[in-house]
Amino acid sequence: MTWPTWLRQLAFTMVSLAIFGVLWILWLSVVQQDLTNQEVTHARMRKEFSAKLLRASPLSGLKSEQVQLEKRLQLLEAQLPKPYEMDVLFADMYRSGRARHLRFELLRPAELNRQVLYAHQHIALRVTGHYEDLAGFTADIAGLAWLVSIHSLTLVPMKDGRLSMDAMVRTLRPLDMSPAQDATKVMH
Numbered sequence: 001m002t003w004p005t006w007l008r009q010l011a012f013t014m015v016s017l018a019i020f021g022v023l024w025i026l027w028l029s030v031v032q033q034d035l036t037n038q039e040v041t042h043a044r045m046r047k048e049f050s051a052k053l054l055r056a057s058p059l060s061g062l063k064s065e066q067v068q069l070e071k072r073l074q075l076l077e078a079q080l081p082k083p084y085e086m087d088v089l090f091a092d093m094y095r096s097g098r099a100r101h102l103r104f105e106l107l108r109p110a111e112l113n114r115q116v117l118y119a120h121q122h123i124a125l126r127v128t129g130h131y132e133d134l135a136g137f138t139a140d141i142a143g144l145a146w147l148v149s150i151h152s153l154t155l156v157p158m159k160d161g162r163l164s165m166d167a168m169v170r171t172l173r174p175l176d177m178s179p180a181q182d183a184t185k186v187m188h
Helices: 005-056 059-078 083-099 131-142 179-187
Strands: 103-109 118-129 148-157 163-174
Touching (some): 083 118, 083 131, 083 163, 118 131, 131 163
Antiparallel strands (some): 103 118, 148 163
């Protein structure tokens, strides 16, 4: 306290500046460390983003492929017989067989096998005729406007030189479409 006032104030200011400077340097080192950590995180996130961007780049191609597949699915669904068209399918099958001079012994639909969106309709079929006529008949069935397929095809020779063909014809039809809904869909 024996020092003059101006010298005491100068010493107090110098000590305060020194303490402030040390605290400032300590604070800057903490901020510098946080900045370094953030830069490392930023670089890591940039690499992850680049990797994800490379993985997502074929996504646009997949979206266009999905659009094409949806169009193909709509075309295939248009070929499915509606519930009210099943009689027309049976008539087409019968007409095709009669045009080939085949004799129908059995043309019976089985019970519907319901799936999530579609119902499988199985049709038991037994016709007799010559080999060429049976082959033409199966080709005619495959060429119908509906999606049909022939399964469990069995040919058995008969005594008069003709063949008996037993087959299971399968077709699909949508479950969720009533005749009224289908008519409005066609109008639009």
